Amino acid sequence: MDEQEDDLGREHLAFASGMTMEEVVRSTVRASGDAMMAQVRREAMAARLRVRGHGGTITAMDRMWMRQAIDLAGRCPPSDGAFSVGAVLVDASGQKLACGYSREDDPHVHAEESALGKLNPADARLTGSALYTTLEPCSQRKSRPVTCTEHILRTQISRVIIAWREPSLLVADCVGVETLRADGVIVDELPDWADAAHAVNAHLLGLPQSDKT
Ligand SMILES: [Zn+2]
16 A cells, blocks of 8 residues: 555656656556565565574585585586586575576576576475575676576575575675675675686686586
8 A cells, every 4th residue: 555655656756757658557567566576585584584494504414405506507508708617506494496507408597597487486395495506696797687597586485505606706795795795695605616606617717617518
């Protein structure tokens, strides 16, 4: 109700500022879409906080899933302009739900997006689930409007485990980890897997490349 009143207030102000009817309608639709997404994020955050997994404790299972994510990163079609990343999504009982990798089925899809795209965001199995990804989820991207961080925040994933943070190379400052933590997602880092995650991106990072083809 309050949001509707806000919209009416915004509409009134918009007319007063000389916007056309079409501009007012477009901005009101955008505002109500934003309000709906904010509500989805609020509900997901509340659910995450109710079902918080462990944080800061790295288990043998964590390492096993990260190894699978690293293997998936090795399957990415090569690119000179985007990282190769692997992602595995695991439910609260330790069952694998989905996995994905960069450019898996189209040239722009990211690993986390590909894994999440295989499930309905409202799937109950996502509650308390964990996402293992070899690289920090993006917080800005050129190819699509919705970032992987935002995709994660629209679900009830409670924990994200990464091997390395995105360097200031393709985007100036990735704040995926900070944004996820601010919304109640536990983020754990496995820095001892960073070298393995770097290996498939050696050509982008200016690192010596392996002889393997
Ligand atoms: Zn991404």
